[in-house]
Amino acid sequence: MANLPYSVTIENGVKYFSSKLLDEVDFLLNASSSRQGGMSKGTFSALNLSKAVGDADEDVVQNWRLFCGVLGINTQQIFEVNQVHGNNVLVIDAQLLAKKQNGQLKQAISADAIVTDQPGVALTILTADCLPIIIVDPQKKAIAMVHAGWRGTCQGVIQQTLNRLAECYGGTPDNWLIGMGPCIGNCCYEVGADVVNIFRESHADWYTYCYYKGDKWSFDLIGANMSQLLKAGVRPQNICELNMCTACQPEDFFSYRKTLGATGRMMSLAMLRE
Template identity: 35%
Template sequence: MGEFMLKQSVNKVWYGIFTSFAALGIRHGISTRLGGHSTAPFHSLNLGLHTGDDAEAVWNNRQLFCQAVGLAPDKVVTAEQIHGVVVEQVTVADAGRGAKHYHEAIKGTDALITNVPGLPLMLFFADCVPVLIVDPVAKAVGISHAGWKGTVGKIAQKTVLAMQQQFNTNPADCLVGIGPSIGPCCYEVDEVVINKLKVNFDNWEELVEPHSNHWRLNLWEANRHQLREIGVPDNTITVCDVCTACNTEIFFSHRAEAGRTGRIGAIIAL
């Protein structure tokens, strides 16, 4: 199993990597909030164009992050994330969609897959779970945005299955990185969420802990379980175990910062 570690690039941007991905030469990264141009409450490396931050500052931040990871910012493909379970295949024709302008992002989508070398996929997060997927055999990558709705709808599982359909991916070959998000220590949910969880997870009781009149939900384990369910080996899934709500000095947290905050980005390319 790999590890998740933070590193600082020469341009002073801090970001995280999965060592199992790095060992294969997969260019990827999960940004922090450190090393950018945005001012409060988005300080400083806000990568979300839909937050109310200055668009030019966000574009400068995206360029810094891509430079740190070693990918071309003008080629980045992003999505209009709506907390759904739609997975879209990205081709050369999509290069640059949403990179600089939010309205150009792929509509109504929360997961992207591609087998095009050098084509970066990037999604944005502030407590929701980044799920990065690598198939080193069929040569394909994917990325999912898994908030509670996406997690309950098994978007990570659907992303791997879409890779299987489009690229002949064998789930047993996949490496997965589950990035920083709100942890079971802080993610309190109500009966509405629990009732939806029960529909898709036979082991739902293992994913929650009663807390007062609510429950604390483990999004990390829910995503790991749905991947194991389709044959992704447990020992190829790395969970970074970093809670964004507990670490607002490093990451953005929608819940801990009362909805007024920036977005980290997760990026991956072959």
């Protein structure tokens, strides 16, 4: 266990992972849930944290309580976005946060990345194969949470987020810390030639993360995002990936691809402690 890049916590039956690199930041809470420990049944068993996949609402509400409970936060602190596989970055400032707290935010805003310097607000991304990425600026005390599937990756969602963090809070990526959560590994992520062609036309380094194996293409989601992070000036030693594949570990993770779509979602979360 000592050499793993993540720590595992099991409390009240709820199992979650956190990045050891990010655990060292004392003002940060970081966690990625597993599927273990919740109330959901069948294909959503057990800790499905998405209300938008057809699971029973009361089970998901209970699961939110359970997951937040073990993290020591309340469900009101969760800030959700409507993930659309794009590259839009939402900035949560005091004004937007107040709007949410006053109940004036009726619907989740569409975005695939969220940044904030506000303590006590838990940035969350839901995934089942896509890559959740936490970015921490330890000096400016600002954080970001990114949802990267192949589409968002192709549109440079991580690059957009780094730019936004720098613009908003004035830091530079050379001392930022990156935690990549569980996602589908290149062992299991087959893509069509159409996807590879889209990358070939838009990214000069496409061949470093699109592999032709046997007679099929596979895509290295972590590698593609890693490449964008390094280009932006993030240091390799400041990037931590959990090195777990959501499709290879069905006991721990929901996998959209493995189940052909009908499945739950894990939640990755980052919060500046109050």
